[in-house]
Amino acid sequence: MRGATAMIVAAGVVALGLVPVLAPPFYANLLIPFFGYAIALLGFNLLFGYTGLLSFGHAMFLGLGAYGAAVMAGENGIKSFEVVLLGVALAGALVALPIGLLCVRFIGIFFGMLTLAFGMLTHAILFKFYHLTGGDSGMRVPRMNILGLEFQAYNKIELLAGPFYYYCLGLLVLCGLVMWRIVHSPFGLHLRALSNNAQKAEYLGVRVYQFRLAAFVISAIYGAIGGAILGFRIGLADPEIVHWTHSGHLVFMTVLGGFSSFLGPIAGALALTLLQDQLQSITPYWRFILGAVLAAVVIFLPRGLAGIAGTGAALAKRRAAA
């Protein structure tokens, strides 16, 4: 990791670590979904930002994580969140493999539409199979142990705002480091090469289909982990988590933060979580404002929030050189 990026990451981790101490407790709770989304978006951006495949059905993997947690912990009594995370990650990979085998044969709008179709198919299954999935009422995700500790002295809100907050922060750092290694490995370079010019990359020996499939599976694993965090936090897995609008939410966060940057989607998740919280308290028409923000970002900040930081750093460097 380069010096400047490492500094930004370290400052970010310290700042996030201080939230439960310095900010009102509500904000620690509010940031739990941010951690879930940030992890999911690390994977999503491997597919979108690095591989050039924009999925409109990625929420199905978050749903897989949430429903997986409900089945493992709720139906089968597995109390360890780490075991649940491993389970949903494995399930994510297993489900993503056949879907990816079909979808990554296509690019552009065709890939987007196929993933959308699989996402909505998943939604229909979850919604219609009442006896299996609870239909619109969903499935309960019970409280689980973290690191083998039950934290019985804590009620759920205290658990979320305290130990679980730090657990998720640690998980985000870990997933971030793994993803950093992935995108800066030869595999990551191959993905960028095939994203820029797949034909040329193939001519140079890049196994385009296999690499796209691998990126798809890895992104699904990240999505499932993020979904399990969301499920733990809400205490429920319901069909809306896989709805296409939720997939759109992931795209929104990524575009807002900037998909051309490693940290961009994380910044987007944080910005949207905080922005939505403020807007929801101000007006019931907050969605209009979010829509306007998205339009403004696409028109005026095509590189997202990370682009502003990048431009600022470049300007400072130029001035220093002058």
Next chain:
Amino acid sequence: MRLSRRRVLKSLAATGAAAASPGVFMPALAQTGPLKIGILAPRTGIAASAGISGLAATEWAVEKFNAGGGIAGRKIQLVVEEETSPKDTIERFQKLVQQEKVECVMGIVSTGVGLALGPVVEEARALTIYWDGTTQDGVDEKLLNPKYLFRSTDNECEAVMSSLLAIKHWKGQFKRIAGINPDYSYGRNNMAAFIALLKRFDIEHEVVTEQWPKVGTMELTSHVAALKAANPDLIFSSLLFADLPVFMKQAHAADLTKGTKLVFPAAGWQHTLMKKDFTPEGMIFGHNTLYFDNPQATPMQKEFVAWYAEKQKDYPNWEADRAYFAIASYKEAVEKASKAKSGQWPGVDDVIGAMHGLSVESLGGKGGWRKDNIADQTFVQGFSTHNNKYDFVTLDPAKIETMYSADLQKPPGAKFWDWLKTAQFKI
């Protein structure tokens, strides 16, 4: 002091440990100053008509209560947040409890949100009163024996009442029945309750089609065509969102409303949109716990309806009654508990204890709380008529039926479907 890496890490670990300690995040219970009450209500989207009605009734109640000194001497201050998806509504709830430090949360219209929020309410130990939004499915699993959560009457009350009215008035006049109900647990349970009661009363019937449109969808052409093709004698529908008037228009255009008996237990949610142009007379029309034009209305209901019509240029639906009942019963319970503590502000357990067995006069009639935290309320239904001063249908004054929920909902601990088979109904 020299800052070494080890010292910084130790400090961070210490602050983290302090933050992670239990009790650090417990909201302080303010006992002076304004009494903050949190409201979670949908103000946009398919359930907006319910949220707006409920919110207006709450504001009306607060205006009146504050003019009379508030609740146990404390003026009420409302903090309103939006009810949306389960995930977002849980965040709003936590904001009300943790950030705004409200002493009671009221609201919730959606069944799905209600089920998701229930366990969070219990974990937060925050007194919460649902206006609506509960059903049979998932309740035992997700909301079993709640302490802090007070729930509305079971949603199937209106379906039970409509079914009983259909049996009472139309027995022997229909055989081929059809259903068009929203595709979620509420719609499915309503239809299932209707069929269960037909069986219970040995009504010979044949289900010719069951249509399950997606909740809130406005594209109902294929469903109307399927109903028309099935040629039913009776249609049972618990459509209740903005899709209801759309369906009625299309059904009218397809001549489906002529000569077909219609049973609509939840139509009252959209009553002012059920225009005479396309809504027939003689249908069983449910207004749930508030019928705005009830000739037997109390002076309080008349005063509220007049205020609402003046302010909103509209007429309230039953969510107004649910909301008023929630805040009026909370006021009654706090004051009762306060009196028992010689005027001291009561704790949440005292208020919960005072809620049980409480009875208040709500906008639509008498209401009370059972010991299992379930509401009992007064339900109003009847037959639609065009003979009124409005451009929408109302109830024929000669055929208005009123029932108390004690006769419409299962007793504490009973299973709904078992209870339907054995209950003694007054029809």
